[in-house]
Amino acid sequence: MNLHQAHKSDKPPPEQVLDAAAACFMEKGYAGASLDDVARHMGATKGRIYHYFASKSDLMHAVRKHAMDLNFAAIRPGYDSALPPLEKFRAMAEAHALNMIAEQRYQKALFDSLHFHITRGTSTGHDARMEEFIADRRLFEDMFREVLQAGRKAGVFRIKTISVALHTVLTTLNSTLYWYTPRAEETEQDRQAVAAELVDMALRALGVSPDVITKEKSK
Amino acid sequence: MNLHQAHKSDKPPPEQVLDAAAACFMEKGYAGASLDDVARHMGATKGRIYHYFASKSDLMHAVRKHAMDLNFAAIRPGYDSALPPLEKFRAMAEAHALNMIAEQRYQKALFDSLHFHITRGTSTGHDARMEEFIADRRLFEDMFREVLQAGRKAGVFRIKTISVALHTVLTTLNSTLYWYTPRAEETEQDRQAVAAELVDMALRALGVSPDVITKEKSK
DNA sequence: ACAGAAACATACTGATCGGTATGTTGTCAA
DNA sequence: TTGACAACATACCGATCAGTATGTTTCTGT
Numbered sequence: 001m002n003l004h005q006a007h008k009s010d011k012p013p014p015e016q017v018l019d020a021a022a023a024c025f026m027e028k029g030y031a032g033a034s035l036d037d038v039a040r041h042m043g044a045t046k047g048r049i050y051h052y053f054a055s056k057s058d059l060m061h062a063v064r065k066h067a068m069d070l071n072f073a074a075i076r077p078g079y080d081s082a083l084p085p086l087e088k089f090r091a092m093a094e095a096h097a098l099n100m101i102a103e104q105r106y107q108k109a110l111f112d113s114l115h116f117h118i119t120r121g122t123s124t125g126h127d128a129r130m131e132e133f134i135a136d137r138r139l140f141e142d143m144f145r146e147v148l149q150a151g152r153k154a155g156v157f158r159i160k161t162i163s164v165a166l167h168t169v170l171t172t173l174n175s176t177l178y179w180y181t182p183r184a185e186e187t188e189q190d191r192q193a194v195a196a197e198l199v200d201m202a203l204r205a206l207g208v209s210p211d212v213i214t215k216e217k218s219k
Numbered sequence: 220m221n222l223h224q225a226h227k228s229d230k231p232p233p234e235q236v237l238d239a240a241a242a243c244f245m246e247k248g249y250a251g252a253s254l255d256d257v258a259r260h261m262g263a264t265k266g267r268i269y270h271y272f273a274s275k276s277d278l279m280h281a282v283r284k285h286a287m288d289l290n291f292a293a294i295r296p297g298y299d300s301a302l303p304p305l306e307k308f309r310a311m312a313e314a315h316a317l318n319m320i321a322e323q324r325y326q327k328a329l330f331d332s333l334h335f336h337i338t339r340g341t342s343t344g345h346d347a348r349m350e351e352f353i354a355d356r357r358l359f360e361d362m363f364r365e366v367l368q369a370g371r372k373a374g375v376f377r378i379k380t381i382s383v384a385l386h387t388v389l390t391t392l393n394s395t396l397y398w399y400t401p402r403a404e405e406t407e408q409d410r411q412a413v414a415a416e417l418v419d420m421a422l423r424a425l426g427v428s429p430d431v432i433t434k435e436k437s438k
Numbered sequence: 439a440c441a442g443a444a445a446c447a448t449a450c451t452g453a454t455c456g457g458t459a460t461g462t463t464g465t466c467a468a
Numbered sequence: 469t470t471g472a473c474a475a476c477a478t479a480c481c482g483a484t485c486a487g488t489a490t491g492t493t494t495c496t497g498t
Binding site: 028029030031032100112114115116158160161164165167168171172174178179194197199200201202204205206207210 | 220246247248249250251332334335336377379380383384386387390391393394398413416417420421422424425426429
Binding site: 034035036048050055056 | 484485486487490
């Protein structure tokens with residue numbers, strides 16, 4: 001065991017690098033954050049980064065991957081459940097909304113990356129592995145899309161265009177990324193309250209009648 | 220008049236620079252886009268940029284200001300109208316949603332900038348004039364906030380937390396920025412249809428009953 | 439005890455970029 | 469016609485940064 005230093009973090013070094021990178025990419029953006037910034041954020045130097053990652057875009061890719069893994073892990077339980085569409089959607093949406101609040105660093109970095117790829121096909125630097133990530137993103141969206149379609153067929157959701165509804169709802173659940181700033185004094189309850197409110201609005205946006213929403217909630 | 224070249228654009232030169240900057244900042248982000256990129260996008264060189272703008276952050280500031288001016292101009296008519304809260308909100312929301320689609324370049328550049336300032340107070344480079352812009356942004360939000368409060372008092376909107384509802388609704392209306400890609404073959408009707416759908420979902424999210432929404436729409 | 443490899447730090451390089459200094463060309467007024 | 473200024477282009481500078489090459493230290497297996 002490491003005898004002479006355990007004061008800061010007991011995470012394995014690669015994850016420390018990942019955390020620092022996520023933090024810096026979130027704060028200054030991919031292009032704006034230098035690897036020296038990332039290193040300084042860990043109290044180390046570039047040597048440490050290049051010992052674990054081959055390049056800057058490699059590091060970014062790892063951050064994206066980690067963020068996506070967190071996303072899948074969050075909604076997986078709800079998705080795998082045998083609940084009817086409405087409750088299944090609620091479970092997935094609540095988990096996702098909470099995940100967005102709890103993992104802001106990684107999620108913001110991921111969204112920056114996603115945003116770039118959407119606005120401009122290639123050329124921004126973070127190369128071809130981006131395609132792999134875009135495919136993952138589609139898989140993630142399709143999990144929600146599937147539930148939306150099932151719910152529409154069952155008559156619970158009154159949706160016009162599936163893709164518009166899907167994007168709108170996901171954007172709503174993600175919206176905390178753009179305005180919610182986590183404060184020091186904050187319980188899990190606070191975050192759950194915000195998430196629950198977002199889910200309620202999302203459900204209403206999907207055309208679920210308010211009485212059904214509150215009725216189901218108080219079970 | 221310019222005799223020997225009128226083939227490309229008849230906009231005044233400063234606006235050409237602004238357009239090119241907005242396009243590049245949107246594609247690669249503020250930090251990722253170089254001034255040579257912007258110049259190349261115009262078929263010119265840096266000389267032209269620095270002839271009209273003092274610095275890169277100055278240019279960014281001008282882009283932001285232009286984008287904000289567009290935003291205010293879009294919702295002003297609805298806001299100044301004497302309509303009741305629901306219709307006033309609908310008018311403002313529809314105009315805003317359409318504006319987001321029509322002016323993607325400037326709006327995306329503006330959102331990048333906003334996003335940075337939120338995630339990290341200062342230090343990202345685009346200096347203190349940012350504060351002025353943040354104040355403008357608040358003014359803009361407050362115009363919607365006012366209508367939301369009036370609507371809640373009137374009993375049309377069933378909202379729990381005003382700020383959460385406000386941010387969620389605005390995020391919904393802005394959501395096209397993150398997934399809508401304008402194609403060549405596209406009429407004003409297409410865009411209006413998307414905007415109308417977003418507004419409907421926003422209204423439902425605010426707790427407006429569906430029959431009221433469709434009833435009001437078919438006036 | 440020791441070789442080697444893992445886990446970094448340090449020092450350097452080439453390219454890029456914001457900004458500036460200076461040149462060049464058209465325009466217009468006197 | 470000419471001089472002055474606007475409207476740029478060109479050339480260059482210093483700083484920054486991704487990436488590399490080369491140490492230096494600590495661990496680990498034998």
